[in-house]
Amino acid sequence: MSQLSSPFEKYELAGAFDEMFDSSGTVRPHYAPLFEMLQDSPASELKRAKQESDLIFLNQGITFTVYGKEEGTERIFPHDLLPRIVTRKEWQHVEAGLTQRITALNLFLQDIYHGGRILNDGVVPRELVYTCKYFRRQMRGLKVPKGVYIAVTGTDLIRDLDGNFTVLEDNLRVPSGVSYMLTGRQVMKRIFPKVFRQSGVLPIEGYPQALLQSLNALAPEGRDEPNIVLLTPGVFNSAYFEHTFLARQMGIELVEGRDLIVHDNIVYMRTTSGLTRVDVIYRRIDDDFIDPLAFRHDSILGVPGLFNAYRAGNVTLANAIGTGIADDKALYAYVPKIIKYYLGQDAILPNVETHILAEEGPRQYVLDNLEKMVVKAVGESGGYGMLIGPHASKAEIEEFRLKILADPRNYIGQPTLMLSRAPCFVDGEFDSRHVDLRPYILYGDKITIVPGGLTRVALRKGSLVVNSSQGGGSKDTWVVDES
Amino acid sequence: MARYLERAEHTTRLLDANIQLMLEQKPQAVERQLRRINLSLGEPLKLEGKLSVPALEHALIFDPRVKTSIISCVMNARENARQVREQISSEMWSELNALYHFVKRYDADDLEQQLPLEFLNEVRRNISLFKGETDATMSHGEEWWFLQIGRHIERAANTATLLKVHAAELCGEADIEHLELLALLRSCNAFEAYLKKNTAEFSADNIVEFLLLNPQHPHSILFSVRRLEESISALPEMSSRGERGKVERLAGRLAATLLYSSVEEILSSGLHLSLDNVIRQCAQMHSAIHQAYIDYPIETSLSA
Known part of the structure; x- marks a missing residue:
């Protein structure tokens, strides 16, 4: 193995695909501006930058909750100083692959809750679907606006040893983390403005607006200026920061279950000036808890009668109920077949062998x-x-x-997969850590994916677990225009 | 004093919003945006050669020859404050003085290395502290109302000028990017408030309506003009000749014009006409107040 130049002497390169260096230790061209900046900056300056970035997160209250620990459960989200950079060309490939995948999964959901063609044709085993605890028989025959079940998806991608993007899993229920993508970007702009400008990073600021447009497009028919709300489980939820953030960025009301009531199958929101009709609910509560009359009786987070209003077509839930069936990890193995079945195409982004x-x-x-x-x-x-x-x-x-x-x-x-590795600034030194990538896919009138996503980092050396609840952190993800 | 500080705050916000925006723009868009900022200054800078981001930043922060630069505004505000030192509270004075020293101390060479975002943030905080001290430690008498007048004349004129440089785009005569609209709202401190009112859908009509006619947002023109009207009527009547009445009439007329217009009318009859009108009337009010209360001929006050 060749020796890397300062300040990367101790950097480990072997054994996985590295985002910044090729196997000979040469910096990949799209990382060059960042690399030059790091070479020119003394460690003390980077440490100061790291402190500054942590302070911004703390002051803005960008924290999450770790369950199962008694003390100090609210932590700032560990955000690594160095961005993860992807070229526009790689991104276009990812974008095409995700669009194809989400289109097919949506068709799959529509199919299994109606005719079940794919089951009759024996492409997906019937019992696999019916034994899944996220299959909701209540959804059979129910028409959802524009046939869109999954307004928001977060799909986790990894890179294999050769650097090919591969799908690890889909999150079709209530994927979170997009607020870290957006706030992480704001912080990076403050910390590394110069490199940012030189690199030609594609903007992601349009996400809240794109999400709102998607939700708007899914409003019940005849509701031209829909009233959209975000339903949160409340302040104790680990992603509460994200809920408030998105509601603020979209300019919609943040509500809890107790703020909504259902009367004659119509959903209303209590406000200081009386009841207001609600047309679209961007819900961040799992199926199980959303309506104690239809699902779990002991739920106090949900809204009694909401499911009936939904069945009657008077309100849209995004995502729809019952989407969890399509991100069941056993069903995942069938996604390439599902894509082939509905679209007649081979999957652009491969699956992991399962x-x-x-x-x-x-x-x-x-x-x-x-x-x-x-x-x-x-x-x-x-x-x-x-x-x-x-x-x-x-x-x-x-x-x-x-x-x-x-x-x-x-x-x-x-x-066991070797996730690709990217440089991180840990304890004042550069070291490599495993990363994945979660882009967010929006589906309203059409599929929209903002260029970027949340890069999650396994902060413990050698660890392969990137989840925030298990010692993971995040990085800003830059899609750069190399031209 | 209040006018200068309001101006300094405006410049600060303008820079902050646009620097962040320009990081993500393509070179030609950056140039367009720079030209737009420059025009919105009232007196465009005559920079030698091409406009560049660092040159503009430097001019708008540190150049004492540029009237709207932060340093000029803060220096002028402090000079004005020194002249009325006995009228204002010690807390106000020390905030302003601290701001002055902070701005002077900042090393212009740092701009080469990093963006002045932290600096701008600190200036903004300092000005907010000054405004808070003004409201909390000074009697809300005549002097306080004068400060309000200064602040709101400046604010109305600034918002109007900024809207004006976007007028062609907002009337649909030229294309505008989503990010540029975002920067426009951020420059007026109105981004989050706009979202709350209109959600994240950006339409030219809604933005014009919000910045021009919203009755509740402190940076909308209508809001500023109505505060102005209120402040003027709190001033003492100088003589039986009704000087105050004259100023009041100017403010009242502008407020009424805005209050009884709809955004459709304004857009169809020409946005820049309405904005020019606002800017002109603000200037008229400024000189009318000056004449009535400061630079009045001795006869008018004695003959009563």
Whole structure:
């Protein structure tokens, strides 16, 4: 391995695709302005920049909540100083791939809640769909405006050893993190204005407006100037900052379940000047909790009667109820087939090889190789319910083995992936950390993706878990125009 | 004093909003934006050679020859304050003085290295502190009302001038980018308030209506003019000849024109005409007040 020049002497390059350097240790051209700036800046200056950026996050209250810890549960979101940079050409490929994927997944949702063609044709096994806990039979036959089920998606992408973008998972229920993408950008503009200007970064400021337009497009028919609200579970939710941020940026009301009432299948919002009709609800509450009459009876976050108003077509929920079926991790394995089935195309962005443990052959293979595999519970998110074979102890592996045997439908196995690495500024030095990329896909009249996304970083050295609740952080993502 | 500070605040906001915007713009868009900022200064700078971002920043912050630069405004405000030192409270004076020293101390060479965003933020905070001290520590008597008049004349004129350089785009005669509209609203401190009123949909009509005719937002022209009207009527009557009445009539007429116009009318009859009218009337009010209260001929006050 060749020696990297200062200040990257200690930087580890081997074993994964690196975002900044090619395998010979040469800086990739689109990283050149950043690299030059880092070479010219003394460490003390970067440390000061890091403190400044942390302070901005703290003062703005950009924090999240970690569940399951007694003290100090509100933390600032760890934001790495160095941006992750993607070229416009790479981005166009990602954009085309995501557009294709989301179009197909939306058609899939429409299909399984109506005729179920894809099930009749045997492309996706029927029992896989019907045993998924996110399949909502209440949605059968229900027409949603413009046939759009997934107004907002966050799809997690990783790069394999050769640098190809690969889909790790889709988040079709209530994906979060977009506020960190937007605020992270504001902070970076303050900290590294010069490099920013030189690099030609494509703007992402239009996201709130694009989201609002998508929500507008999905309003019930005949409601020309729809009243749109954002439904939050409340101040104790880990993403509450994001809810307030988006509501503010879109200029819409932020409401909790208790602020809404349903009368004659019409949803109203309590305001200081009486009741106002609500047409579109951008909900950040899971299906289970949204209406205690239709789903979980013990939910106090939801709005009684909301589902009936929804069925009657008097209000739009974004995302629709029941979208979780399409991001079930076992169903994920079928997405390339789903794309082929509805669009007649091959998937532009490949999947990670996935073993469905409900099937006997793959199950045996995974159980035999547990120490090399990653096993995930199909319906979990946020990095919970996951086994990373190479990093787990013997006892943990055995415990997981029993769990898999008890309920094989609930798990999938994947090979342990080497996520690509990018330089991070950690404790005053540059070091490499694994990263992924979550772009946000909006679907209203058409599909819109702002150029960028949230790059999540596994801040512990060598770790592959990027989730914020598990010691992950974020980076600003720059899509640069190299011309 | 209040006019100068309002102006300094305006320049600060203008720079802050636009610097952030221009980071993401293409070179030709940056140039267009620079030209626009320059025009909005009232007296465009005659910069040698091409307009560039650092040159404009430098001129608008540090150049004492530029009347609207932050340093000129702060220096003039401090000079004015020194002349009426006994009228204003010590707290006000020390805030203003601290601002003056802060601005003077800032090293212009730093601009080469980094953007002055922190600096601008600090200036803005200082001016806000001054305004807070003004409201909290000074009696709301005649002197206080004069400060209000200065602030609101300046504010109305600034918003009008800024809108004017965007007039062609807002009337649909030229294209404008989403980001540029954002910067326009940010320059008027109106971004979040606009969102609350109109949500994140940007239309020229809504923006003009908001900045010109919104009755509640402190940076809309109508709001400023009505505060102005209110402040003028709080001034003492100087003599039986009704000087105050004259000024009051000017303010009242402008307020009524705005109050009873609709944005459609204004756009169809020419936005720049309305804005020119606002700017002209602000200048007239300024000189009318000056004549009535400061530079009045001795006969008028004795003959009563």
